[in-house]
Amino acid sequence: MGKLITTGVTALIIMISSMLIGITVASVMNGENTGTTLEQDYNQIVDESIDEISTYILIKDQKGKYCEINGEQRINKIALWITPLVSQEIDISQLTIQLDNGESVIMLTYEGNVENFETSSLFGHPIWNNIKENNYGFISIIDLDDSLVNYDMFNDYSDNAYVVFRLPNDMAMLKNEKIKVTLFPSTGITRAIILKAPLPINSVVTFE
Secondary structure, three states: OHHHHHHHHHHHHHHHHHHHHHHHHHHHHHOOOOHHHHHHHHHHHHHHHHHHHHHOEEEEEEEEEEEEEOOEEEEEEEEEEEEEOOOOOEEHHHOEEEEEOOOOEEEEEEEEEEEEOOOOOOOOOHHHHHOOOOEEEEEEEEOOOOHHHHHOEEOOOOOEEEEEEEOOOOOOEOOOOEEEEEEEOOOOOOEEEEEEOOOOOOOEEEOO
């Protein structure tokens, strides 16, 4: 199984590289970019594509929830929509999440909090009652065989879930503040994203 996955990932990388080479050639023929700029853009796109594929976990969306803390509007709840890129078993109970805002670094661990989305709202879901400042949980969106809820496992590329966590008050985000979120999965390489808090025009926001 592992060999097939590796072969599939390699094939995807080759396919993307071939497509990008075609785009590069077309751009040169059309005279759209200088050679140096085109090479830099090409290398960046290839690096990002390979990183995304080899990580196995794709972050599809990232949302936050503003609330009033000490008289200020701050984001203290975060939800990341994640899905595996390939059909293989990924033990989500072994995922570790690191939060770094430039002043503090904390690690979040999994304590078995996973529930189906059902009819609850994302940030009004009952699971938040069990999410503390040192742990995280999952709200399952699509899980055809209940592998996530019953066995803490992604086992198909169609599996989708929100990983949800709460920021401590001293890390809760004001508008324009940033925080680096790093996912350390049991399979694949680490995945890091920078979240920047937008204007609190709405209480539920999508990170820039």
